[in-house]
Amino acid sequence: MNRVVQVALWVGLAGSAGSVACSRRDPVQDATKTAPTAASAVAPLEARPSAPSSGSPCPTSRPCRILPLGDSITFGLGGSPGGYRVPLFRLAREKKHEIVFVGRVRSGPSAVDGAPFSPAHEGYSGYTVAPCGGREGLAPLVDGALSTEPPDVVLLMIGTNDVAVGCDLAASAKALEAIVDRVAERAPSATTIVASLVPTQSPAMDLRGDAYVAEVAKLVEARAARGVRIRYADMRAAFATREGYRTQLLADLVHPNDAGYAVMAEVWAKVVWP
Known part of the structure; x- marks a missing residue:
């Protein structure tokens, strides 16, 4: 598959050990949710500016605004804060990029x-793609999420919770x-940039997640x-090709540890700055 086709969508996170205790309600949803844009104000997808076949989507005249969007993995559970x-x-600083x-x-x-580091993001612990299995949905x-500062790059990662709680994955793929x-x-x-699901510590759960990952691609x-x-x-391949990834890169059933988050950062960086 063409790697230029990259949207960082990650697939979400369940809680720890069966699950880390997750807040299932978005603390800012009611206060900041905006009304849908009128259809007449939105250009059809076919009219949208197309992405370059290579190169970075970040501007060179100012810091690149990056919006991390997803679940508890986007939040950073399982590792150090962030x-x-x-x-x-x-990695961006090493490459002389401002983000x-x-x-x-x-x-x-x-x-x-x-x-100085901006700790901003849109990561919601326990969330699924759309509401299902008693979980709140990201959709x-x-x-x-897009109403604050307009992003140059969106790192999208969601779906792990859908796999974990037994959601209809065909419906989850449509919601994505x-x-x-x-x-x-x-x-x-x-x-x-949409990311595939990071593998888990459960082979059975990964087998179920493979079908969803295929739909994401x-x-x-x-x-x-x-x-x-x-x-x-x-992300899935980046983890699965490393020996002992289930113990070396994961803190619990679904969340990466610091080493796992470092691998994720490398994958994101290669897509943002190919």
């Missing part, structure tokens, strides 16, 4: 290696498709063919 965002920030994370949620340090939060399309409508100049490829600014980040 999750993958901290090592991604370090700033945007979003309504705050978690993580205020500085990294002496440099209703997308408009609000709706999220991708909504981001393209509301932020047509942004590039969405197809979605990214189809949208890229239509000119949507989207790319694919294969």
Whole structure:
């Protein structure tokens, strides 16, 4: 599959050991949820600016605004505060790139290696793609997530909880498709990087998740063919090809540890700055 087709969509996170205690209600949803944009105000997908076939989607004249969007893995559970965002920030600095994370949620340090760090993101612990299995869904939060600072890059990772609680994964894939399309409508100049699910400590759970991951890859490829600014980040392969990944890269059933988040940061970085 064409790697230019990269949208960082990650697939969510269940709680720890069977599950880390998760807040199932979005603390900012009611206060910041915006009304759907009128259809007449949104350009059709076919009219949207297409993404370049290579190169970084980040501007060179100012810091790149990156919106991490997803579940508890985006939040950073299982590792040090900030999750993958901290090592991604370090990699960006090493490459002489300026980035700033945007979003309504705050978690993580205020500085990294002496440099100011924005701990902003849109990671919601325990969330599924759309409401199912008694869980809150990420889909209703997308408009609000995009209402603060317009992102240049969206790192989308969601779906692990759908696998963990037994949601209808075909429905989850359709809901993910709706999220991708909504981001393209509301932020047509942004590039969405959708990530595959990180493998878990359960082979049976991974077998179930494989079908969802396959649908995610197809979605990214189809949208890229239509000119949507989207790319694919294969987190699953990055973990699974490392020896002992279930114990070396995971803190519990589904959440990466610091070493796992460092691997995630490397994958994101290769997609943002190919």
